[in-house]
Amino acid sequence: MTETLNERTLLPQHLEQLAEVRRFLETAPESSGVAVLRSAEGEVVALPAELVEGLRLVALALSEGKAVTVAPLHTTLTTQEAAELLGMSRPTLVKLLDTGEIPFTRPGRHRRVLLTDVLAFREYRRAERTAGLSELTRISEDLGLYDDDPAEPLRRHD
Structure with a gap:
């Protein structure tokens, strides 16, 4: 079965089963070896770590009722795709690229940004905000x- 890779939203429907899967995945030791998927016919395939984390x-x-x-x-994004991922305008992203805050390449006329660089920048900004707060x-x-004392009303001094 070949499926086209498009965006898809999953809605929580089987909350009890989802909670059971969540508990299993949270309590399974990460160093317990290879996670596997077994079909009804008994075929087994090893799951890579990134799929288990996903x-x-x-x-x-889903177990918390979220979609x-x-x-x-x-893995290589246009400036528009990178800007949308970061939740900013494309001109703002271009300024960050031009100041060297996010590396990019220009294979032709257009800039290209590595997804890993965009995600690293997003994490850096989150850490920066957390430290500031x-x-x-x-x-x-x-x-x-x-x-x-919050029970005392603030008085204005005129």
């Missing part, structure tokens, strides 16, 4: 801004 993430989301969209991505929280705590 199944774990899908089972987690999951599976979409194939090329932690620093803001620390400063607020140092200034005693969390010590205020």
Whole structure:
């Protein structure tokens, strides 16, 4: 059976079975060897680690009642595809490329970006935001801004 690789959204339908699969995938030790898939006819195939991780993430989301969209991505993206993945405009992405924040190639007239570079940039930005929020929280705590009694209304000083 050959299927065209298109985006597809999966909706949670069998919550009890999904919860069972989720528990199994979360409790199975990662070093327990090779995960396998067995057909009804008894044929067995080994599953690579990235597929097991994908199944774990899908089972987690579906068991929580969330929908999951599976979409194939090329390993080399256009600037528009990379911008959409990062949730920004194409001109903003092009500025990041031109300043060297994300590497790219230009095999012809158009820029191409490696998916791994886009994902690494996304993780870097997430870590940067998390560190910034932690620093803001620390400063607020140092200034005693969390010590205020919320039961007391703030008074304006005119």
